Amino acid sequence: MGCMSETTTWANPLRDPRDLRLPRIAGPCSLVIFGVTGDLAQKKLLPAVYDLANRGLLPPSFGLIGFARRDWAADHFVDVVKEAIQAHCRTPFRESTWNNLLKGIRFVQGTFDDPAAFERLSQTVQELDRDRGTRGNHAFYMSVPPSAFPVVAKQLAASGLSRSSEGAWRRVIIEKPFGHDLKSAQELDRTVSEVFDPSSVFRIDHYLGKETVQNLLALRFANSMYEPIWNSNYVDHVQITMAEDIGIESRAGYFDGIGAARDVIQNHLLQLMALTAMEEPVSFAAEDLTAEKIKVLSAIRLPHDLSKHTARGQYAQGWQGSREVNGYLDEKGVDRGSTTETYAAIRLDVDTRRWAGVPFYLRTGKRLGKRVTEIAVVFKRAPHLPFESTAVQELGNNAIVIRVQPDEGVTMRFGAKVPGATAMEVRDVSMDFSYGRSFTESSPEAYERLILDVLLGDPPLFPTTKEVDLSWRILDPIEEFWSTLGQPQPYRAGTWGPAEADQMLALDGRHWRMP
Known part of the structure; x- marks a missing residue:
């Protein structure tokens, strides 16, 4: 199958279009994971973040925030993240990579219907902007049941977390299924679109x-x-x-x-x-x-x-x-x-x-x-x-x-x-x-x-x-x-x-x- 060799030059979306040899590296930002204690986050999302960092594709100023209802101390959450990474990461575990990620890891305890919890999240995001240099760029990953999507979206809007400052961005990641039929999908889309610009909504299909x-x-x-x-x-x-x-x-x-x-x-x-x-x-x-x-x-x-x-x-x-x-x-x-x-x-x-x-x-x-x-x-x-x-x-x-x-x-x-x-x-x-x-x-x-x-x-x-x-x-x-x-x-x-x-x-x- 020589026609599929690494030397083939075509417009491959895996590469930076300016130079096929250059990997694409994210700029200063953070990822907020709702439902960070669930199986998806533990087995896929957290290890994926580590593997990206280990491959040099995340910036030194990257931040990672977990949001869950568990009454955990910050140190305990760090231990949970490390255990998930060591159990499921694809690339070798390196203390240097982990120590750099560790500086940007935060935990916010609360439920999706609690405005005070989202106020704490807003303060944590601002702290990362100030101390970690994330520059107002934040992505919100909804690793939660579909029924919780509208609740979280409205809380992000009410707390001001969905609004970006000039030159910065806010994005939301929604796991499938996106609704359970056409009517529910359209209702969910209207709810999310009221909070985020359509260009900032990313519907995950991991396949x-x-x-x-x-x-x-x-x-x-x-x-x-x-x-x-x-x-x-x-x-x-x-x-x-x-x-x-x-x-x-x-x-x-x-x-x-x-x-x-x-x-x-x-x-x-x-x-x-x-x-x-x-x-x-x-x-x-x-x-x-x-x-x-x-x-x-x-x-x-x-x-x-x-x-x-x-x-x-x-x-x-x-x-x-x-x-x-x-x-x-x-x-x-x-x-x-x-x-x-x-x-x-x-x-x-x-x-x-x-x-x-x-x-x-x-x-x-x-x-x-x-x-x-x-x-x-x-x-x-x-x-x-x-x-x-x-x-x-x-x-x-x-x-x-x-x-x-x-x-x-x-x-x-x-x-x-x-x-x-x-x-x-x-x-x-x-x-x-x-x-x-x-x-x-x-x-x-x-x-x-x-x-x-x-x-x-x-x-x-x-x-x-x-x-x-x-x-x-x-x-x-x-x-x-x-x-x-x-x-x-x-x-x-x-x-x-x-x-x-x-x-x-x-x-x-x-x-x-x-x-």
Whole structure:
């Protein structure tokens, strides 16, 4: 795969556009994390901040403020941050990096509905400006349940924290899901827009920060061998899969009532679909990337018969590897009569000249056979095979598979002659590109990239209001249809989902890939 070497020169959004060799370094600023005691902050956000500092991408004057209701002393919070970093950081732990970060770490105790707590936060921000040199530049990360977004936004406005002085900036980072349907998403957007300028609102979709997702753009637009066949003349269908081998863990309070489609398809998978199907952007600037993604999302057509081309399921008791696991209805915190789906699959079509007649199949689920996220572009079979039927009976469709996780890379599947056979015999073989084997640099975590983008004010990888609205317009009719069906079809834990998902593709004469 030499065409994807480090020497390729193209407008890569990972680099400073003024010099492809220079990394982008944030200026003086601070990051305020609401919900700093939660799993996301402990396992992802705090380690990402440390790794950015360790890579020299944060300024010496950086500040980090944790906001939570725990009645912790400042020293105890520092210990919590250090333990989280040491447990989950990607780069080596260095005392010099930690000691520099330590100078800017602060903790504010309070609840989201307490004006006095936000006044203390305002004083802490001013202290960092004065003593740490953050110059009025502050980003607020809402690592909190969606129901708390409006409350925190209004408190930031009332305390004056959302207002920036001349030459400085204030930004807000909002975790998905952004609403639970189109109406709630629009209401939330109105609330946030009353507090922050739209250009200062960053909606996090951590999948868009993954190296392989960005590599999809390189694969398509930095190489001449793929784009000519990336259309309905050659592509039979596209499968986009996000499978997890875990259950809901301790997330019953969030997941039950939300379900797999709202949790994953509305954001992650529709964004991956838009990047796969979009036309070449004029540049990799935010507005140009967004324009092309919006065209795709606007052109998506739902199946005529939702009963035949959507599927949902709920995992039952089974075996995950060598371990017996509970079914969804037996998980702690789940209502015994819950109709929440843990598996969702849908067919979508894109009404454009490039993709007319090419179905996109999106699926996601918990307690499936393995953990994998991939985009599989499956090509049509050759129109004529000049071989005996016995020579090609094991030959499938050619495919390009972009592996997003866990083993990031690209696989190409094609037919080749079996060596040594006296008669012609053709079987599928794979040619593989792996990030881990092809580059000496390790891939940064998605949250590293996205947090740095926020601090730089660089929004190419963040979904806009229009993209969120269009995604809900696609999913809402499916959710409304499913709400009339009652209990989802059960599937045994450790398998690949309910039977109706296989039937959905069988109706089209196709089958799911086995990752």
